Amino acid sequence: MKEKKFNILMLMQLFFAILVMVISIYVKVTENYYLFPFMFVLMGVMFLIIGLREYKRTKNLLWGGFFLCTALFILFVAIQGILINNV
Template sequence: MERKKFEILMLFQLIFAVLVMLIGIYSKVTENYNLLPLMLILLSIMLFIMGLREYKRTQSFLWGTICLCISLYILFVAVKGIMIN
């Protein structure tokens, strides 16, 4: 049987997902939502990586572009949230 290669993008996606979960749990438990913009930035990076992986897997420009646009929008919201505070 052929083994699947471990991708570096998959590793980065997993790291960013764990960081987003940890910041989200910390914010919910302590009711301190000052780290929300950081969580959104990490989420946008994770979605960007997901778009790259999807494009690499299917060679379909559609889903990669959708994930890229969503990640850029989340990044915009996070930066705007930082600038307002």
């Protein structure tokens, strides 16, 4: 059986996933929804890394492009939320 290697993209994805989970649990427990846009930024970066990993793994733009477009949309929504909350 082939052993999985941990590369830098996988470790970064794991790091951002843990950060998103910690922030979402904090938001749920404290009901302080001010951190939602920042959680979305981290989630967008995580989806960007997933898209890069899929493209690197398959050399096919189908799923990698899907994750990249999803990441761009999430980042757009997060930046819009940050700008609207700070105005």
